[in-house]
Amino acid sequence: MTDQHKEDREKNTGWLRAGVLGANDGLLSTAGLLSGVIAGQASHDQILLAGIAALLSGALSMAAGEYVSVSSQRDSQKAQLHQEAQEIRKNPELEQLELCRIYMDRGLDEVLARQVSAQLMRHDALAAHAREELGLTEVAKARPLQAATASAISFSCGALPPLLIGAFVPHSLALATLFIVTLILLTALGAISAKIGGSNCIKGALRVLFWGAVALGFTAIIGHILGQAIH
Secondary structure (H helix, E strand, O other): OOOHHHHHHHHHHHHHHHHHHHHHHHHHHHHHHHHHHOOOOOOOHHHHHHHHHHHHHHHHHHHHHHHHHHHHHHHHHHHHHHHHHOOOOOOOOHHHHHHHHHHHHOOOOOOHHHHHHHHHHHHHHHHHHHHHHOOOOOOOOOOHHHHHHHHHHHHHHHHHHHHHHHHOOHHHHHHHHHHHHHHHHHHHHHHHHHHHHHHOOHHHHHHHHHHHHHHHHHHHHHHHHHHHOOO
């Protein structure tokens, strides 16, 4: 596998895992909210309104938070690159020596390490130091707008099933349907997330299933108690 293919694979895997986690957040947070509202004997219109509000507020909140976070990361990367560029201009010999030592630490002999570092310094010194010294690659490059958009979309996809259940399933069946569908989807997302991360799928699925059931059950009980108190 070429380096380009490896970078593409790492990049796609990162986006896929982030998407799965975003969908998991959207699913569980929206289902949890609606389980409390349904258990509290809210009307159909109130359930639908709560679901829409949960989807929109959650998606926008995720997008805003991700944009701010990744923008800060991008600013930090730019500052690191700017400082590294200044150091290369001021003392290129020292920077080449740093690059040489990095390759020697990775197993190259001194002669070969000097040759490699010299060639890389002549080709693109900043790119070489960004990759080898700072760990900044194209895969790790911060993209705030893409990250915000992906977070909003993945959260919305996860929040959509609970919203549809609240909108179209009869009130008498809504809570049970919400629990069953949400737990099935959480189990699937947990397995997918574990698969992407290279861990045990069954363990990952059961972990998400357990805590999802706890969250749904807790919010349903609280919603029922508050609903009884209000009515």
